Structures are given as C-alpha cells and as structure tokens.
Amino acid sequence: MTFWLILSGMTLATLAFVALPFLTRARGERRGDDVAVYKDQLAEIERDLAAGRIAPEEAEASRIEVSRRLLKAADREKAGEAEQPAIARGRRTAAIAFVILALPAVAAAFYYRLGAPWEALPQTTAEAKGPGGLTLAEMIAKVEAHVRDNPNDGRSYEVLAPVYMRLGRFDDAIAAWGKVIEILGDSSIREAGLGEALVGKAQGDVTPEARKVFDKALSLDKNSVPARYYLALAAFQDGKRDDARKMWNDMLAGAQQDAAWTTPVRRALAELDAQDAARDVAKDPAKPQAAPGPTASDVEAASKMDTGDRNAFIRSMVARLADKLKQNGDDPEGWARLVHAYGVLGEADKAQAATADARKALGGDVAKLVRFEDALKAPSGAPR
Amino acid sequence: MIPEIGHYALILALAVSLAQSIVPLVGARTHDPVLMDVGTKGAYAQFILMCVSFGALAFAYGRSDFSVASVFENSHSLMPEIYKFTSLWGNHEGSMLLWVMILALFGALVAAFGANIPTSLKATVLAVQSWIAALFYLFILITSNPFTRLAPAPAQGRDLNPILQDPGLAIHPPLLYVGYVGFSISFSFAVAALIEGRIDAAWARWVRPWALLAWIFLTLGIAMGSYWAYYTLGWGGWWFWDPVENASFMPWLAGTALLHSALVMEKREALKVWTILLAILTFSLSLIGTFIVRSGVLTSVHAFASDPSRGVFILVILLLLIGGALALYAWRAPSLRQGGLFAPISREGSLVLNNLLLSTATATVFVGTLYPLALEALTGAKISVGAPFFNLTFAPLFVPILIAVPFGPLLAWKRGDIRAATQRLTFAFVAAVVGALIAFALQGKPVVALAAIGLGFYVIAGSIAELIERSGLFRVPVSTAFHRARGLPRSTWGTMFAHAGLGLTLIGIVCETAWGLETIGAYKPGATIPIGGYELKYEGLSPRKGPNFTADVARMIVLRDGREIGVMEPSKRAFSTRSMNTSEAALMTRGLGQLYVALGDINADKTTTVRVYWKPFVLLIWIGGLAMAFGGVLSLSDRRLRVGAPKMARNRAQAERTA
Incomplete structure (x- = not known):
C-alpha cells in the first residue's frame, strides 16, 4: 500500500512541477538579443583598453567591427518587432490537457508492462538470515573455521563441497572433494562431484583429468548418472558424435521417464539432432560443425536456436576465444583450437593470421611453441 | 522496494521527456512563453527523476541486492565497496x-x-535535447x-x-561519458538553429563553452582510458587503435575541429554553416562511439556488452538522430545568413586549414574503423585494419597539423602576415634543432625519431611564442613583461597549454616507441634481470588473499648501480567466481620514465615468465x-566576450595616430 502511495506521489509531484508554468503568471518572451551582445562587447573593449590589454589601434579596429554588427542587428530587430502575434488561449489549454492526461498514462502503461511491484516486498539477499540467525556467508565461514581446527573432519568437507559448487567457487569445491575422498575414502558420488567441479572450472570442458575421475566413478557404480552424462559429453566434445548419441540414448532407455536428470540428456540429444540437420543444409557436408567445443551451457543455449542463429552463435564463440587469446596469449592449446575453428568456418586467411599471431605470442617460450605446433597437427576435435 | 521506485522514476522521466519533446516546440513556433517554459521545468524534472533512479540502482548495488538481475550478474557481496559501486556502470545496462x-x-x-539565451532558442534546444533523451x-x-x-x-x-575491478573503472567511463554526452548540447543548439532558421x-557564444566543456572531459577520459589500458593489460601498450579507442578518438578529433x-x-561570424555541420557530426560520432561499444558488432577489450539484438535498436536511434539532423541541414542550411570575409592567410585561414586537416584525420580513423565492418556485412570477408594502417595514414596527416599549430595564434584576424609570423617563430625552429640534437646526444638514431622529437620541441616553443610576443619578453624589462603576461586573457594561456600539450604527448610517444626497452624471460627465484641501467632481483613468489581473489605476488628488488632503490610487486590474481586470472603489473616511476613489470605463466618448477619494460x-x-x-579549463574560465578585429593596415593606423 505504501508502495503505491509513493508511486502516486511521485507522479503527482512530477505533474505539478512540469505543469507549473501553466499555473504561474507568464514572464515575457526574451527575443533575439544580438544588440545586447554587441553592446556588451563594446563595453568589453573599453575595459580592455583601460587595462592596457589591447593596443589603442587594435581597440579602434574592434570598435568599428562591432559597431558595424550592432547597426545591422538593430535594423533586424526593428523589422522583427512588428510581428508579435496574439497568444492563442485554446492552444494553451489543449497543451496542458495533453500533459496532464498523457504523462500519467504513459508512465502507468510502461510500469504495468515492465514493473515488478510484487518485488517491492522485503527481499532475501545474501545478507538474509537463514536458520540459526546466520547469513550464508557466515555459515560457510563457520564451517570453514571448523575444518581448519579439525582438518580430518571429512563430513564437514562433504557439506562444504556442494555449497562451493553452487556458488561457483570451483577451485574450493575441487579441494573440498579431494579432502573428502582422502579422508572418507572414495565413492561414486564423491568422484562424480569432483568431476563436476573440474568441468565447472574448465568452463564446461570435460578435461582429460575430469574424464579419469568420471571413469573411476563409473567403475564404482556403473549406473552413476553424472559420470555417464559427462563421459558422453566428452565423446561429443571429441567429435565422436555417434558414440555420444548412443551413450545418451542408453541412459534414457534405462531411466524412469519422469526422472529430473533426463532433461539435460534430452536437450543434449536434441542439440545433436539439430546439428546434424544443420550439417545437411550446409554447403560442405564434410566439415564437422562442432569444432570449438561447446560448453554445457553453450549446448543448452544452442539447442534453442535455429540454423542461422546457431552459425552466428558458433562464430560468436570463436570470436570469444579469439578475444580471450588476445588478452592472454599464453595458451598454446587455445591457439590451436582457434586455428582449427577458423579452418572449419572456411576462413583460411584468418586461420593463417591466427597461426602467425600464436607464434608471435608464444615466441618467448619454446616449450609452449612446441605444444602449439603439436596441437595444430592433431585433427580438429581431438582430445585437448 | 527501492529498485521499483528507481524503475518507476526512469519511466516517469520517459513520460516527461515526451512532453518536453513537443510542448516547448509548439511554444517556440507560436511565441507562447508559458509553453516554452515547460521545457525548462521538464529539464529539471528529468534531472531530479534520473537522480532518484540512478540513486536507487546505486543503493541496490551497494546493498548487494541480487533480486536485481544486473546486480546479480555484475556484483559480488565480498567485493570492496568501491567496486560494488563502480560495477554499476561496469556493465551495459548500468552504463546506459x-x-x-x-x-x-x-x-x-x-x-x-x-537565462540570457533567447527564449525560443532555449525552448527549441531543450526540446531537441529531449528527443535524444526519449530515444535513450x-x-x-x-x-x-x-x-x-x-x-x-x-x-x-x-x-x-x-x-x-580496478580504480580506473571509477574514473574512466564517467569522464568519457560526460565528454560524449556533452557534445549533445552543441548538437541540440545546431539543430535548433536549423529549425529556427x-x-x-x-x-556562437553559447555553443563554444559547451563544446569546450565536453572536449575537456573527453580529453581526460581518453587519457585516463589509455593509462588504464597501459597498466592493466600487462603488455605495456598505451594505444592499440582498438575500435573502441577509435570510437572515443573520432569525436575528440571532430570536437577539436568544432572548437576551432x-x-x-x-569572433568573426564566419564559417557558420560549417560549424553547424561539425556540431552535428561530432555528436553523431559520439553516438556511433556508444553504438560501437554497446552493440557487440565489435568484440574487444571492452567486451562487457555483446548482444547484437540491441544493435538494431541503436541503428534506429542513429538513423533518426543523425539522418534526421543531416536531412534538416541539407534543407535549411542554405537559407542561413553567411558572415565575414577573410583572406586565405589570416587567423581564420589557419583555422580553416586546421579544420580541413582534422576532418580528414577523423575521416581516416572512421574508414579504418568501420570499413572492415561494412565489408564483412556486405561480402562476409573478414579483414583486419590494424596499427600499420593508422600509423601510415594518420601520422602524415598529423605532421602538417603540428607544423601549422604555432602559426595560428600568431596570425592576425581577417588578413595576416605569414612572413612576420615565421620570423617570430625563429626561436621555435632553433628549439627544434636543439631538441633533436639533445636526443641525438642521449640516444642516437633513428633519424625519424629525432625529427619527431624536433617537431615536438618546435610545437612547445611555438606555443609559447604568442605569450612572449604579447608580454614583450626580451623587449621590455622582465618585470613589465611578467606583469603584462599576468594580464593576458586566460584564453591565451589556455591556447598555450593546449598546444604545448600536443608537443609533450608527441615527445612522450616518440621516446617510448623508439627507445623503450623490453625483456621477456622465464626466471627462477634469485635470478637478476638487467634492463636499461637497472637490475631487478627476483626474490620469489608468495601467496596473498584478497577480498574476492587469491594472488601470487612476486617480489622484485630494484637496484641502480648496485644500490637498492625500491621494491616492485607484480602479481597474478585468480578470481574463483568467474574462474578468471588477471595479471597486475607493477610500475615504478623514475623521473618521467617508468619501469614496468608484469608476470606471465607461473610454472610448476617455480620458474616464472616475467616481462620487464x-x-x-x-x-x-x-x-x-x-x-x-588544463588549457581547456583556462579557456573556459575566461568569461570575456571575444571580438576578432583585424589589425589595421599599418600605414592607416599610423596616419590615424599622427592625425
């Protein structure tokens, strides 16, 4: 209620302020006042002359110049004075009516469309208190303090790890999962948790390290959902599309239809189908489309797009990679990926330019240069 | 509740701007002071509402209210307070x-x-200003x-x-935006003049101070941005001809032309129509600058807003504002009254030359920046126009400008004497030779650099020439000259500072590019890195924890002639939330030069890639x-009215004096 009163108050105040000229007595119109300007200028010349800032002959020349302009301006003003039209009262009333009606109407229409007045209630923010009267940050800090004092309390690490994961603190999550496994021994769930954290850190890339971890999770429990999903994603990122498809389909086949985890799997499959369709449309069917290696969220985003959008999307991903390398060129595998990506997009010039850039950027470090050249020779989509 | 109030204030501002777009204009056409006054009140109302709106968003950022999407996407509750606030404009939505x-x-x-602008002109200006506001x-x-x-x-x-996450973000965008947006005033004045006919x-008295104000901020914004890029990107470059940099440089060039x-x-009531065109173009370039950064057409260092769908909307804005203004110009400009005549060799003539060269330079940068885009849009071919293009085209254009700079203030209005001006610049030529010789003695080749240093000294000495001339230094006793110099109008001092600044920048650029040193290598703790008479002793890495990052800090002891003169601590920071690393360079200022150290990769065996400049x-x-x-500020603070009158032909002046 207060909220709506405030909005109404703001509207009324604004309206009153803008409509103020209609209520007060009008001041006269100030016309073009060239004459005043030139008179000021003449006075200025006299002041400068008196202060010795300009020479007498200079002052004289200026005086003549200004007087000439002054005369002309005075003539113009006289000619203009004749036309002083009567002010139409009707028009003024129409204008005030327009302002008073249109202004609140526009404001109301826009706020109705865009506003979120239900959000004008007290908010849960990071500062909000959870159970026990602690904020989330305080709770984390408390558990962290606890494990510092009891470094062998694996349970606490197991509490922390998923929280870190949700907050996007992947490095902390990796460390925590590591501790859990070290202290409490491994289990499929713990290994899979570590794997997910590794993938998160690599921004969706299922790195060789992550694969090893998922393999282990799978060996501990051959039905581990995250392990199967990410290993399929790994296959996809390697360009082994049929393997990926088969693995995902197998997952669905053994699943209860309403299991929550089937959604990302279905999405991944849909993306595969969409890419195949796109490949049929593309002029050169020999070229694989998925070269730069999409991240999980990219895959998710791309699956919602049509063909044209997806090509633009892939380009934008390549551009993003190029950009990253421009800022930090210390990434031989990244450079190789960029060169491959340009090749796939059919941009031979850019691929060449990127190769040259890479050699320049890595020039200071022979070991990296070798890594780059090796990666370049590998077929596109090979494990990175 | 606060964010909703801010949101509503923004919506109300839109409603006010719509009223202000129409009512004052009707008033100006019908000479109704009441309707015209709506423009003034509307402008105040918009400002108050925007303060409320901006304040509400700042409050949301300060409190880390993640129920606001833009706060969620660009802030973190552990960030230092200053960055919580600056992240408001560190993203697309907030910066708009x-x-x-x-x-x-x-x-x-x-x-x-x-208050002293003719009422109808003021009403029209405010209406035009409101069109821009409404669109945005x-x-x-x-x-x-x-x-x-x-x-x-x-x-x-x-x-x-x-x-x-750097103090640079607190300063650079606001300065730049004040510059960009400030030119909207000269734009509005130009369009209003065309409407009024x-x-x-x-x-003219009104447009110049506004343009000057915008120009001052743009100058500071560009300089600040360049310094920020220099210390933050870790490779020691200060200008990359990056499209985003060009986007701020183009309005600066056009704005400089506009000022002149x-x-x-x-002063002379000449060049009216041209000035109007320049006012329109300068703001148009500012808009394109906004467009280039915002639309995501170009992704670059400033990649904080990449969303092509917005581009279409901005294109519409550009089309309406730039296209509309230019169409109005084509229609109305021929009917404007032309002013004073002048000889080619005169103060006016030199300013026309300045304008021609600056406009050409602007066009060059424009082509270099937008041609690759246009080509890609039309044919799909991707080319990159980099520093070589700009160095080859821009430098030759700027050399004549720099040579001409000292002549301008020494020529009289209406008709000048180039011979006399050249004589007065003798000592500037001498300064050029001396400067080049000093550089040769200290550094030796290359010859091009020596010539450029000479040019720099010439520009600086030439800028002081007018001051010496008008104070009578070397001709009258020093105390008299000093007294006269103090009495000189501030705009004269302003001109001197601004022109001398060009020379200083040129010398800095040449010294840095021609004689800068660079060492890159992988070092183990305990290694010593020699560079330019200094030695850096690498002592090792130590971890450090920041509020929302962890850092590896390298400790380098700087030695000069075996004596310790300080410690430099470049570092690498790891931000876990975004899984990103940044390299924080360390800088040590020695005189006007700087030692610059940045860290590259840190390897498992503790060797660290270090770049030292x-x-x-x-x-x-x-x-x-x-x-x-600073020159701009001096000139702005000079509230004198200015009249440009020719020096009278000498014999006539003498005749009058003897008479």
Whole structure:
C-alpha cells in the first residue's frame, strides 16, 4: 500500500512541477538579443583598453567591427518587432490537457508492462538470515573455521563441497572433494562431484583429468548418472558424435521417464539432432560443425536456436576465444583450437593470421611453441 | 522496494521527456512563453527523476541486492565497496543509465544557465535535447533494463569481470561519458538553429563553452582510458587503435575541429554553416562511439556488452538522430545568413586549414574503423585494419597539423602576415634543432625519431611564442613583461597549454616507441634481470588473499648501480567466481620514465615468465593530455566576450595616430 502511495506521489509531484508554468503568471518572451551582445562587447573593449590589454589601434579596429554588427542587428530587430502575434488561449489549454492526461498514462502503461511491484516486498539477499540467525556467508565461514581446527573432519568437507559448487567457487569445491575422498575414502558420488567441479572450472570442458575421475566413478557404480552424462559429453566434445548419441540414448532407455536428470540428456540429444540437420543444409557436408567445443551451457543455449542463429552463435564463440587469446596469449592449446575453428568456418586467411599471431605470442617460450605446433597437427576435435 | 521506485522514476522521466519533446516546440513556433517554459521545468524534472533512479540502482548495488538481475550478474557481496559501486556502470545496462543520467544533467544545466539565451532558442534546444533523451530512455527500458528483477533472488552474485575491478573503472567511463554526452548540447543548439532558421550572435557564444566543456572531459577520459589500458593489460601498450579507442578518438578529433571553427564564428561570424555541420557530426560520432561499444558488432577489450539484438535498436536511434539532423541541414542550411570575409592567410585561414586537416584525420580513423565492418556485412570477408594502417595514414596527416599549430595564434584576424609570423617563430625552429640534437646526444638514431622529437620541441616553443610576443619578453624589462603576461586573457594561456600539450604527448610517444626497452624471460627465484641501467632481483613468489581473489605476488628488488632503490610487486590474481586470472603489473616511476613489470605463466618448477619494460619519458604522453585539458579549463574560465578585429593596415593606423 505504501508502495503505491509513493508511486502516486511521485507522479503527482512530477505533474505539478512540469505543469507549473501553466499555473504561474507568464514572464515575457526574451527575443533575439544580438544588440545586447554587441553592446556588451563594446563595453568589453573599453575595459580592455583601460587595462592596457589591447593596443589603442587594435581597440579602434574592434570598435568599428562591432559597431558595424550592432547597426545591422538593430535594423533586424526593428523589422522583427512588428510581428508579435496574439497568444492563442485554446492552444494553451489543449497543451496542458495533453500533459496532464498523457504523462500519467504513459508512465502507468510502461510500469504495468515492465514493473515488478510484487518485488517491492522485503527481499532475501545474501545478507538474509537463514536458520540459526546466520547469513550464508557466515555459515560457510563457520564451517570453514571448523575444518581448519579439525582438518580430518571429512563430513564437514562433504557439506562444504556442494555449497562451493553452487556458488561457483570451483577451485574450493575441487579441494573440498579431494579432502573428502582422502579422508572418507572414495565413492561414486564423491568422484562424480569432483568431476563436476573440474568441468565447472574448465568452463564446461570435460578435461582429460575430469574424464579419469568420471571413469573411476563409473567403475564404482556403473549406473552413476553424472559420470555417464559427462563421459558422453566428452565423446561429443571429441567429435565422436555417434558414440555420444548412443551413450545418451542408453541412459534414457534405462531411466524412469519422469526422472529430473533426463532433461539435460534430452536437450543434449536434441542439440545433436539439430546439428546434424544443420550439417545437411550446409554447403560442405564434410566439415564437422562442432569444432570449438561447446560448453554445457553453450549446448543448452544452442539447442534453442535455429540454423542461422546457431552459425552466428558458433562464430560468436570463436570470436570469444579469439578475444580471450588476445588478452592472454599464453595458451598454446587455445591457439590451436582457434586455428582449427577458423579452418572449419572456411576462413583460411584468418586461420593463417591466427597461426602467425600464436607464434608471435608464444615466441618467448619454446616449450609452449612446441605444444602449439603439436596441437595444430592433431585433427580438429581431438582430445585437448 | 527501492529498485521499483528507481524503475518507476526512469519511466516517469520517459513520460516527461515526451512532453518536453513537443510542448516547448509548439511554444517556440507560436511565441507562447508559458509553453516554452515547460521545457525548462521538464529539464529539471528529468534531472531530479534520473537522480532518484540512478540513486536507487546505486543503493541496490551497494546493498548487494541480487533480486536485481544486473546486480546479480555484475556484483559480488565480498567485493570492496568501491567496486560494488563502480560495477554499476561496469556493465551495459548500468552504463546506459549513467549515459542518460549525464544527459539529464546537461539538460538541467542548459535550463539553469540559459537565462540570457533567447527564449525560443532555449525552448527549441531543450526540446531537441529531449528527443535524444526519449530515444535513450526507450532503448534502456525496452532492450536493456537495469531494473529487471529475479525471483527468487540468488544468494550470491556472479562477480564483476576481474579486468574491470580496478580504480580506473571509477574514473574512466564517467569522464568519457560526460565528454560524449556533452557534445549533445552543441548538437541540440545546431539543430535548433536549423529549425529556427537563424543564428544569433548569442548562438556562437553559447555553443563554444559547451563544446569546450565536453572536449575537456573527453580529453581526460581518453587519457585516463589509455593509462588504464597501459597498466592493466600487462603488455605495456598505451594505444592499440582498438575500435573502441577509435570510437572515443573520432569525436575528440571532430570536437577539436568544432572548437576551432566555433572560435572563428564567435569572433568573426564566419564559417557558420560549417560549424553547424561539425556540431552535428561530432555528436553523431559520439553516438556511433556508444553504438560501437554497446552493440557487440565489435568484440574487444571492452567486451562487457555483446548482444547484437540491441544493435538494431541503436541503428534506429542513429538513423533518426543523425539522418534526421543531416536531412534538416541539407534543407535549411542554405537559407542561413553567411558572415565575414577573410583572406586565405589570416587567423581564420589557419583555422580553416586546421579544420580541413582534422576532418580528414577523423575521416581516416572512421574508414579504418568501420570499413572492415561494412565489408564483412556486405561480402562476409573478414579483414583486419590494424596499427600499420593508422600509423601510415594518420601520422602524415598529423605532421602538417603540428607544423601549422604555432602559426595560428600568431596570425592576425581577417588578413595576416605569414612572413612576420615565421620570423617570430625563429626561436621555435632553433628549439627544434636543439631538441633533436639533445636526443641525438642521449640516444642516437633513428633519424625519424629525432625529427619527431624536433617537431615536438618546435610545437612547445611555438606555443609559447604568442605569450612572449604579447608580454614583450626580451623587449621590455622582465618585470613589465611578467606583469603584462599576468594580464593576458586566460584564453591565451589556455591556447598555450593546449598546444604545448600536443608537443609533450608527441615527445612522450616518440621516446617510448623508439627507445623503450623490453625483456621477456622465464626466471627462477634469485635470478637478476638487467634492463636499461637497472637490475631487478627476483626474490620469489608468495601467496596473498584478497577480498574476492587469491594472488601470487612476486617480489622484485630494484637496484641502480648496485644500490637498492625500491621494491616492485607484480602479481597474478585468480578470481574463483568467474574462474578468471588477471595479471597486475607493477610500475615504478623514475623521473618521467617508468619501469614496468608484469608476470606471465607461473610454472610448476617455480620458474616464472616475467616481462620487464623500461619506458623512457612515457609519462609525457599523459602529462600532455592533462596539459591540453588544463588549457581547456583556462579557456573556459575566461568569461570575456571575444571580438576578432583585424589589425589595421599599418600605414592607416599610423596616419590615424599622427592625425
């Protein structure tokens, strides 16, 4: 209620302020006042002359110049004075009516469309208190303090790890999962948790390290959902599309239809189908489309797009990679990926330019240069 | 509740701007002072509403209210307070809000200080200003609303891009935006003059200070941005001809031309039509600058806004404002009254030359920046136009400008004497030779660099020439000259500082590029890195914890002639929320030069890639920029009215005196 009163108050105040000229007595119109300007200028010349800032002959020349302009301006003003039209009262009333009606109407229409007045209630923010009267940050800090004092309390690490994961603190999550496994021994769930954290850190890339971890999770429990999903994603990122498809389909086949985890799997499959369709449309069917290696969220985003959008999307991903390398060129595998990506997009010039850039950027470090050249020779989509 | 109030204030500002777009204009056409006054009140109302709106968003950022989407996406509750605030404009939505906030501020300034502008001109100007505002409010509300809410509110934000977590973000965008948006005033004045169909004497007196104000801020913004890029990107470059940099440089070049042509207009009532065109073009370039950064057509260092769908909306804005203004210009400009005549060799003539060269330089940068885009849009071919293109085309254009700079102030209005001016510049030529010789003695080759240093000295000495001339130094006793110099109008001092600043920047650029040193290598702790007479002893790495990052800090002891003169601590920071690393360079200022150390990769065996640069006189680049801006401030503070009158032909003046 207060909220709506405030909005109404703001509207009324604004309206009153803008409509103020209609209520007060009008001041006269100030016309073009060239004459005043030139008179000021003449006075200025006299002041400068008196202060010795300009020479007498200079002052004289200026005086003549200004007087000439002054005369002309005075003539113009006289000619203009004749036309002083009567002010139409009707028009003024129409204008005030327009302002008073249109202004609140526009404001109301826009706020109705865009506003979120239900959000004008007290908010849960990071500062909000959870159970026990602690904020989330305080709770984390408390558990962290606890494990510092009891470094062998694996349970606490197991509490922390998923929280870190949700907050996007992947490095902390990796460390925590590591501790859990070290202290409490491994289990499929713990290994899979570590794997997910590794993938998160690599921004969706299922790195060789992550694969090893998922393999282990799978060996501990051959039905581990995250392990199967990410290993399929790994296959996809390697360009082994049929393997990926088969693995995902197998997952669905053994699943209860309403299991929550089937959604990302279905999405991944849909993306595969969409890419195949796109490949049929593309002029050169020999070229694989998925070269730069999409991240999980990219895959998710791309699956919602049509063909044209997806090509633009892939380009934008390549551009993003190029950009990253421009800022930090210390990434031989990244450079190789960029060169491959340009090749796939059919941009031979850019691929060449990127190769040259890479050699320049890595020039200071022979070991990296070798890594780059090796990666370049590998077929596109090979494990990175 | 606060964000919703801010959101509504923004919507109300849009409603006011629509009223202000129409009512004052009707008033101006019908000479109704009441309707015209709506413009003034509307400008104040918009400013107050924008303060509320901006304040509400700032409050949401300060409190880390993650129910606001833009706060969630660009902030983190552990960030230092200053970055919580600056991350407001470290993203697309918030920065657009800052843009319109400044626009509203300028509107209110015109309303407040415009008491002596003819009423109808003022009303028209405020209406035009409001068109721009309305388009941008719509753009923000429809495509990039900073007040979009999230429900339920996330517990933690995604953090600000680490590259932007720097004090530079607190200063650079606001300065740049004041510059960009400030030119909207000269644009509005130009369009208003075209609508009114006449240019009063008051017009020129009004446009120049506004353009000057915008120019000062743009100069500072560009200089600041360049310094920020220099210390933050870790490779020691200070200008990359990056499209985003060019986007701010183009309005600067055009704005510089505008300042000079407005000078001619103010003093001599000449070049009116040209000045109007320049005013339109300068703001158009500012808009394109906004467009280039915002639309995501170009992704670059400033990649904080990449969303092509917004581009279409901005294109519409550009089309309406630039296209509309230019069409109006084509239609109305021929009917404007032309002013004073002048000889080719005169102060006016030199300013026309300045304008020609600056416009050509602007066009060059424009082509270099936009041609690759246009080509890609039309044919799909990707080419890159980099530094070589600009160095080859821009440098030859700027050399004649620099040679001409000292001549301008020494020529008289209407008809000048180039011989006399050249004589007075003798000592500037001498300074050039001396400067080049000093550089040769200290550094030796290359010859091009020596010539450029000479040019720099010439520009500086030449800028002082007018001062010496007018104070009578070397001709009258020093005390008299000193007294006279103090009595000189501030604009004369302003001209001197601004022109000398050009020379300083040039010298800085040449020294840095020709004689800068660079060493890159992988070092183990205990290694010593020699560079340019200094030695850096690498002592080792140590971990450190920041509020929202962890850092590896390298400790380097700097030795000169075996004596310890300080410690440099470059570091690498890891931000876990975004899984990003940044490299924080360490700088040590020695005189006007700087030692610059940045860390590359840290390997498992503790060897660390270190880049060390010695950059002689590099600070002159930015000191020159500051001098230019200071000159602008001096000139702005000179409230004298200016009349440009020719020197009378000598014999006539003598005749009058003897008579």
